[in-house]
Amino acid sequence: MINMIAAGEVIERPASVVKELMENSIDAGATRITVCVEDGGRRSIAVSDDGCGMDAEDMACAFESHTTSKIKTSADLHSISTLGFRGEALASIASVAQVRAVSRTRDSAAANCIEIDCGDKGDVTPCSADFGMTIHVRDIFYKLPARRKFLKTANTEMGHVSEQFARVALANGNLDLTLTHNGRELYRLAGGQGLCGRIAELFPMLSLSASNDLIEASSNEKGLQILALLGKPGVSRTSNRFQYVFLNGRFIRDKFISHAIKEAYRGLLEPSRFPVVFLFIQMPCEDYDVNVHPTKIEVRFYNANLVHSQILAALREKLLGTDLEMPGKLPSSGQPRSETPRPAPVSSQRIADAMAEFFRRHRPVQRQEQIRFHPASPSAAGEVPSHKPVQYDSPLGDGLRQKFMQIHDSFIVAQTDDGFVIIDQHALHESILYEDLRNRIQNGKLQSQKLLIPESFEVTPSASEAFEDNTELLERLGIELVPFGPRTMAVQGFPTLLSNVEPLDFMQDLLDLLEHTDTGLDTAGLLNEVLNMAACKAAIKAGQKLTDSEIEQLLADRQQAESASRCPHGRPTTIKFSITELEKQFKRT
Ligand code: ADP
Ligand code: MG
Numbered sequence: 280m281i282n283m284i285a286a287g288e289v290i291e292r293p294a295s296v297v298k299e300l301m302e303n304s305i306d307a308g309a310t311r312i313t314v315c316v317e318d319g320g321r322r323s324i325a326v327s328d329d330g331c332g333m334d335a336e337d338m339a340c341a342f343e344s345h346t347t348s349k350i351k352t353s354a355d356l357h358s359i360s361t362l363g364f365r366g367e368a369l370a371s372i373a374s375v376a377q378v379r380a381v382s383r384t385r386d387s388a389a390a391n392c393i394e395i396d397c398g399d400k401g402d403v404t405p406c407s408a409d410f411g412m413t414i415h416v417r418d419i420f421y422k423l424p425a426r427r428k429f430l431k432t433a434n435t436e437m438g439h440v441s442e443q444f445a446r447v448a449l450a451n452g453n454l455d456l457t458l459t460h461n462g463r464e465l466y467r468l469a470g471g472q473g474l475c476g477r478i479a480e481l482f483p484m485l486s487l488s489a490s491n492d493l494i495e496a497s498s499n500e501k502g503l504q505i506l507a508l509l510g511k512p513g514v515s516r517t518s519n520r521f522q523y524v525f526l527n528g529r530f531i532r533d534k535f536i537s538h539a540i541k542e543a544y545r546g547l548l549e550p551s552r553f554p555v556v557f558l559f560i561q562m563p564c565e566d567y568d569v570n571v572h573p574t575k576i577e578v579r580f581y582n583a584n585l586v587h588s589q590i591l592a593a594l595r596e597k598l599l600g601t602d603l604e605m606p607g608k609l610p611s612s613g614q615p616r617s618e619t620p621r622p623a624p625v626s627s628q629r630i631a632d633a634m635a636e637f638f639r640r641h642r643p644v645q646r647q648e649q650i651r652f653h654p655a656s657p658s659a660a661g662e663v664p665s666h667k668p669v670q671y672d673s674p675l676g677d678g679l680r681q682k683f684m685q686i687h688d689s690f691i692v693a694q695t696d697d698g699f700v701i702i703d704q705h706a707l708h709e710s711i712l713y714e715d716l717r718n719r720i721q722n723g724k725l726q727s728q729k730l731l732i733p734e735s736f737e738v739t740p741s742a743s744e745a746f747e748d749n750t751e752l753l754e755r756l757g758i759e760l761v762p763f764g765p766r767t768m769a770v771q772g773f774p775t776l777l778s779n780v781e782p783l784d785f786m787q788d789l790l791d792l793l794e795h796t797d798t799g800l801d802t803a804g805l806l807n808e809v810l811n812m813a814a815c816k817a818a819i820k821a822g823q824k825l826t827d828s829e830i831e832q833l834l835a836d837r838q839q840a841e842s843a844s845r846c847p848h849g850r851p852t853t854i855k856f857s858i859t860e861l862e863k864q865f866k867r868t
Contacts, residue, residue, distance in 0.1 A: 282344050282398055283423070286371035288573040292430060293320025294439035295574070296376075296416050299368035301447045304328035305528075306349065306361045307412065310470065311455040314444060318461070319436030320419070327413035332384040335391045335403045342378070342395050344370040358564045362529060362575075369414075374398040375426070376419040382412040397422045441465065445481045446530040449523055449557065452477055474508065478557065485521065485555060487514060493555075496597035501585065503562045505593050510555030511603055512547050512849065521555040527564065532576055535587045536560075543594035545807070546713075547603065549849040558590070604700075604844045604853050683830055689821040691830055698857040704833065705821045706846035711836045713814035713847040716776060720755055720810065727757030727772040734782050735769040743768065745793040752806060756813075758786075780816045788812055811847040 290296060297314060304312045307330025317323040333341060340346050347366030350356060356364070372378060373395040383390035390408035394401045420427040430436060437460055444458045444466065452474055458466045468477060479487055487493060493508045510521070524536050536558070544554045568579040580586050683693035691702040719725055738746070746753065746760060746768070753760055759772030770782045777785065792808050819825065825833070837853075846852050862868045 282370050282374035285344060285367060286375045287426075289367055289371045290375055290419075292439060293324055293419055293436050294443045296320065296324050296372055296419065297326065297440050298443040298447070298574075299363075299372065300324070300326035300414055300416075301443070302362040303368065304330050304412065305447070305451060305454070306363055307331045309411065309454065312447075313457045313459075314440075315459045316437065316440055316461075319431075319433030320440050321430055321433060321436060323415065323417045324419075324440075325413065325415040327411060329409075329411040332382045332387075332410050332412050333391075334384050334387065335405075338380065338382060338391050338393050339403050342369045342373045342380075342393070342400060346370070356570060359569055360527070360564050364570075365573075367573075372414075372416055373400070375423060376421070377417040379415045379417075380412065381406060381408045381414075383408050383410045385410050446523065446525075448477060448481060449474075450525045450528045450530060450559075474557070478508070482521070485510075485514060487555070493557075494597060494601050496593050498589065498593035500589060502566070503560065503586065503589050505561075505590060506559045507590075507594060507597075508557040509543075509594060509598060511601075512544070512552075512554070512845065512851075514555050515548050515552040516555060517552065519553045522553065522558075523556070524558045524560070526560045526567070526578060527562065529569070529575065529578075531578055533578065533580075535580070535583045536590060539587045539591040540594065542591050543598060544849075546710075546847050547598060547845050547849055552849065556594075560586075560590075562586075602844065604851070604855050681831065681834065683834065685825055685830060687822075688824045691825075691833070693834060695855065697859070698855060698861065700853050700855045702833075702837070702853050703821075703846075703851075704823070704825065705818055706850055707837055707852040708833060709814045709818035710846045710852055711833075711840050712776075712818055713810055714840055716810045716814060717807075719776070720806065724755040725757035725774040725776060727759060728775045728778065729759075729772050730770060730782065733761070733763070733769040733771045735763045735767050736783050736786060737766055738768050739766075741794065742790050745790060749793055749805075752802070752809070755806070756809065758789075774813075777813055777817050780813070785813070785816060788816070814847055 289299065293316070297316070297320065301312055301314065304326060307328060309328035309330035312326065312328045315323075315325045337348070345366045346369075347364060349361045349364045349366075350359070374397060376397065378395045379392065380394075381390055381392040387410075389405050390410075391403050392406045392408075393403045420430070440460075441458065444456070448454075448456050448466070448468055452472070453470045454468075455470045456466065456468045457464065466480065468480060472480075475493065478485075478493075487510070492511050492514045494511065496505070496507045496509055498505045519537065522537065522540060524531055524533060540554065540556050540558070548554060566581055568581075569575050571577055571579050681693065683691055685691050685704070689704060691704055693700055693702065716725070743762075757772065757774035758770065761769050761771055763769040770786060773782045773785075789809060789812070792805070792812060819829075819833075844851065844853055859868070
């Protein structure tokens with residue numbers, strides 16, 4: 280009974296058996312593991328490996344509880360380098376199912392076998408078998424109807440089995456691994472095939488093109504080694520299912536690490552989306568404790584802050600340093616390639632010329648005086664660096680100014696060296712403003728400007744409380760708020776950078792944020808939300824006609840901005856099309 284109760288902690292469903300047995304094989308030094316499952320593991324699970332195996336004496340005791348060969352003294356608990364150490368898995372499995380184990384060590388001519396039926400152990404008897412170990416588990420929970428009842432359909436259970444298999448497969452790229460269900464081979468993974476290949480085989484539903492969709496980041500500092508494959512924002516998901524974190528080969532879930540991943544993608548993804556991430560961490564086993572959870576899926580880091588900050592830094596730096604612009608998708612013609620002989624391929628130069636001509640003819644004629652649409656009042660001219668129009672290099676080198684046009688008063692189409700881009704004017708301006716605001720506020724507070732006539736508004740008691748709780752935030756933003764009556768407040772000073780924003784309108788949105796954002800948000804998070812909101816309000820809008828010089832300014836700012844490829848909400852600002860793609864579509868290549 281003790282073992283049956285203990286089994287409840289470790290063996291929840293067939294997939295737990297698969298996990299424990301595969302981990303044992305890895306600890307035994309196997310290079311090949313075969314997993315055969317029937318009926319989602321409800322009827323049968325067999326795992327065999329070519330590891331070190333066990334002799335008769337060890338087999339007789341391995342299925343007793345608390346028997347392990349992996350630790351000898353309590354001191355060993357502080358530096359566990361194997362996946363197992365609790366000596367509970369085999370005992371738990373054998374107490375809730377029919378188990379037959381066959382094993383031969385490398386230096387022995389004969390194999391041994393043992394059968395256990397829900398804790399009822401037979402003798403070890405000699406038999407013949409290859410070296411390594413095979414464990415066959417049948418009819419899990421058959422003597423425990425209450426638990427058997429909770430097993431789901433074969434499909435669902437098989438989903439869990441595949442997930443456990445995938446975790447082991449990702450963490451052990453050097454192993455040959457096979458998974459079979461009802462006689463059908465689901466995966467046959469060759470050792471040493473490379474991580475990207477393995478990911479593609481395990482997750483065809485992500486339809487990842489490793490070279491295009493995954494970015495590799497790595498760092499190695501202070502004993503902490505990080506290797507990550509980061510999905511580009513375009514392959515994000517609605518859940519964190521595709522975030523795999525491994526610590527020294529063990530799949531773990533950790534809230535610090537999840538948070539670091541989320542932060543790394545801040546502004547690159549919409550808040551409701553989750554990035555696809557494969558993260559491999561190596562660190563000395565003395566720096567964390569795995570003995571905090573029965574299935575060892577959680578660990579305790581002795582220096583969680585270091586882990587968090589290093590992962591965040593490595594990932595963030597890589598993501599910001601990578602061109603994440605969305606490649607435009609051209610409609611595929613669906614037509615088979617025409618058989619008629621075509622004229623000799625036209626050089627990309629000719630297409631570039633044709634495009635240049637098109638943009639020249641279609642651009643608006645009038646040129647207006649350079650105006651600044653970075654909102655700044657004259658009094659603040661000293662603070663806001665003057666945005667000189669930067670001339671985009673003419674790709675043809677012919678002295679033409681940059682070729683661009685605004686369409687539907689919302690998008691800007693601009694020629695680039697190797698094609699053209701379509702820019703969402705609001706999203707781009709918003710991301711530029713956001714970055715500007717963030718840089719300025721990091722160095723202190725935003726410059727404030729006194730309003731000629733203070734603008735007053737009514738406040739509820741909870742609103743004035745929210746403002747009181749956030750006086751420091753208001754001050755950093757450059758908002759000066761004074762009581763104006765029993766239920767009235769007035770804005771006296773307002774950030775210079777937001778001078779084209781209606782103060783009262785802004786205060787209303789700010790209040791919504793202060794009162795309703797989830798309370799888990801720390802100061803930095805809240806500030807970030809506020810800056811997002813401010814940038815959105817101050818940015819030029821869709822549907823707003825822009826002059827040439829305004830467009831030029833926007834394009835110039837874009838070149839200087841650090842992360843202009845995404846707006847602060849994580850939507851793309853720019854979609855690019857390459858000449859090569861166009862040529863293909865027009866069947867010129
Ligand atoms: P743990 O893995 O925590 O030590 P288990 O109950 O999973 O405990 O296994 C008990 C012992 O049985 C292990 O310590 C190991 O010595 C032995 N063992 C289990 N599986 C294998 C295997 N596939 N090959 C060789 N030895 C194994
Ligand atoms: Mg084990």
